[in-house]
Amino acid sequence: MSDHLVRSPLPGVFYRRPAPDDPPFVKEGDAVSSDQTIGLVEVMKQFAEVKAGADGILTTFAVEDHDVLGAGDTVATIDAG
Amino acid sequence: MQKLLVANRGEIAVRILRAARELGVRTVAVCSEADVDALHVSMADESVVIGPAAAGRSYLDEDAVVGAARDSGADAVHPGYGFLSERASFAQKVGDAGLTFVGPSPEAIRMMGDKVLARETAARAGVPTVPGSDGPVTEVDRAVEVAEDIGGYPIAIKAAGGGGGRGIKVVHSADELREALPRVQGEAQSAFGNPEVYLERFVRGARHIEVQVFGDGDHFVHLGERECSLQRRRQKVVEEAGAPGFPEETRSRMTGSAVALAAEVGYHGAGTVEYLYDPDRNEFYFIEMNTRIQVEHPATELVTQRDLVREQLTVAAGDPLSFGQDDVVSHGHAIEFRLNAENPDLNFLPSPGPLTRLQLPSGPFVRVDSGCVQGGEVPPFYDSLVAKVIVWGNTRETALARARRALGEVEIEGIATTAPFLRRLVEHPGFVAGEYHTTSLEDWMADRDGHPLLGSSS
Numbered sequence: 001m002s003d004h005l006v007r008s009p010l011p012g013v014f015y016r017r018p019a020p021d022d023p024p025f026v027k028e029g030d031a032v033s034s035d036q037t038i039g040l041v042e043v044m045k046q047f048a049e050v051k052a053g054a055d056g057i058l059t060t061f062a063v064e065d066h067d068v069l070g071a072g073d074t075v076a077t078i079d080a081g
Numbered sequence: 082m083q084k085l086l087v088a089n090r091g092e093i094a095v096r097i098l099r100a101a102r103e104l105g106v107r108t109v110a111v112c113s114e115a116d117v118d119a120l121h122v123s124m125a126d127e128s129v130v131i132g133p134a135a136a137g138r139s140y141l142d143e144d145a146v147v148g149a150a151r152d153s154g155a156d157a158v159h160p161g162y163g164f165l166s167e168r169a170s171f172a173q174k175v176g177d178a179g180l181t182f183v184g185p186s187p188e189a190i191r192m193m194g195d196k197v198l199a200r201e202t203a204a205r206a207g208v209p210t211v212p213g214s215d216g217p218v219t220e221v222d223r224a225v226e227v228a229e230d231i232g233g234y235p236i237a238i239k240a241a242g243g244g245g246g247r248g249i250k251v252v253h254s255a256d257e258l259r260e261a262l263p264r265v266q267g268e269a270q271s272a273f274g275n276p277e278v279y280l281e282r283f284v285r286g287a288r289h290i291e292v293q294v295f296g297d298g299d300h301f302v303h304l305g306e307r308e309c310s311l312q313r314r315r316q317k318v319v320e321e322a323g324a325p326g327f328p329e330e331t332r333s334r335m336t337g338s339a340v341a342l343a344a345e346v347g348y349h350g351a352g353t354v355e356y357l358y359d360p361d362r363n364e365f366y367f368i369e370m371n372t373r374i375q376v377e378h379p380a381t382e383l384v385t386q387r388d389l390v391r392e393q394l395t396v397a398a399g400d401p402l403s404f405g406q407d408d409v410v411s412h413g414h415a416i417e418f419r420l421n422a423e424n425p426d427l428n429f430l431p432s433p434g435p436l437t438r439l440q441l442p443s444g445p446f447v448r449v450d451s452g453c454v455q456g457g458e459v460p461p462f463y464d465s466l467v468a469k470v471i472v473w474g475n476t477r478e479t480a481l482a483r484a485r486r487a488l489g490e491v492e493i494e495g496i497a498t499t500a501p502f503l504r505r506l507v508e509h510p511g512f513v514a515g516e517y518h519t520t521s522l523e524d525w526m527a528d529r530d531g532h533p534l535l536g537s538s539s
Binding site: 010011012013042043044045046066068 | 115133134135137138422423431433461462463464465
């Protein structure tokens with residue numbers, strides 16, 4: 001098995017949901033595909049999607065909803081099998 | 082008013098702190114954990130950290146801000162623009178805590194914040210609104226009748242559930258309308274879960290012109306208009322006071338209607354009435370009223386020589402307006418440029434980071450409003466505004482020459498900014514001629530006319 005680390009493309013605030021009242025994009029333990037959006041990073045009022053980047057099982061998020069991220073920080077770990 | 086809490090950050094917080102200091106009012110800044118070293122914090126008499134970096138947990142936290150005001154012994158709160166400035170619930174909480182909200186009543190904020198209510202109020206005050214179907218249209222034959230009644234084509238078919246530019250189809254003939262209506266209804270159903278559509282006159286080459294108003298509950302005045310058509314993705318880039326080539330008779334009708342609207346709602350404080358102007362028909366229509374001070378207020382201050390933020394504070398403290406309509410005289414021309422931490426060569430990608438070098442313009446008739454300092458940081462959490470550069474000239478031509486000179490003095494290192502883009506913009510023939518409308522900037526950026534605004538060389 002190999003772990004894929006999803007990194008944030010930009011510094012900013014991380015969101016796990018498309019909108020405050022919506023369900024999260026994915027939950028820990030869900031299967032994800034490479035081009036799937038797993039969260040958003042807000043930088044200066046612009047939103048960038050964070051893609052999984054690998055097919056597999058998203059095992060853990062390294063950050064909580066609304067946490068602050070630096071560019072390149074790890075967002076989540078995907079077990080790419 | 083003895084002690085004012087400024088519920089904002091960046092250049093507008095600094096602007097408000099300066100006005101308070103000139104009035105001898107003590108000041109309290111609020112900041113997030115990311116802003117403890119920011120300029121507005123060091124300028125205030127005291128400061129309160131109200132939460133973590135994310136705005137939702139600090140500057141947008143109504144209870145944290147009201148709590149900071151109460152704990153620090155402030156007797157008034159100025160919301161600035163953005164953040165909590167147009168939340169009726171916040172104005173209400175400030176009032177309920179026994180403090181003065183620097184702005185209109187929660188009722189006025191609520192009324193103008195509701196699209197339908199605002200439009201109805203405007204119509205009641207005799208302010209023109211965009212001719213349209215006044216409600217949903219379902220039958221094709223009825224739609225064609227409405228289109229004729231409101232002055233013919235082009236007509237916009239708008240989804241009631243849409244907004245922000247989504248769910249709009251423009252048609253140019255009755256045949257096109259007959260063909261498009263059922264299709265747009267179907268699309269509206271699937272996109273917004275609501276098949277209702279209405280019709281509105283579509284204005285080609287529309288300009289965005291707004292009027293600065295002020296009220297003290299009894300007296301209502303305007304301070305002229307601002308041209309705000311130069312926009313990128315609906316964000317204003319440059320504003321001018323006054324609007325270039327705007328007919329005097331139209332200006333008089335527009336400013337008069339803005340004052341009528343302020344009077345209709347018994348307005349208290351600074352406000353802006355935004356209009357869509359149709360240059361072909363020489364007609365204007367109400368868009369919305371903003372119930373706060375605006376980013377571009379300095380352009381108006383330079384031509385009218387009135388301190389709008391000081392006036393907000395004195396009016397909020399219970400004084401009558403310090404001037405009447407006859408005292409407002411506009412001199413010359415002012416232009417404001419928004420210098421943002423964005424990379425114009427990477428599709429305006431946000432560019433937060435350290436300001437290793439920050440040299441902003443100065444000299445004759447140049448005003449710079451900024452919340453940044455050299456050695457400081459532009460954090461990634463808030464808007465990208467680094468500085469507003471506002472120039473004045475006794476003619477528009479003089480102001481343009483001054484703008485070229487001032488923008489040439491900008492030197493910023495550590496982050497990318499829009500300075501190279503603004504330098505090219507002041508040379509663009511369309512801008513120099515003052516002939517532009519709300520889609521001009523994006524047309525110019527597409528470089529269809531041989532005057533590139535973008536590119537790696539600057």
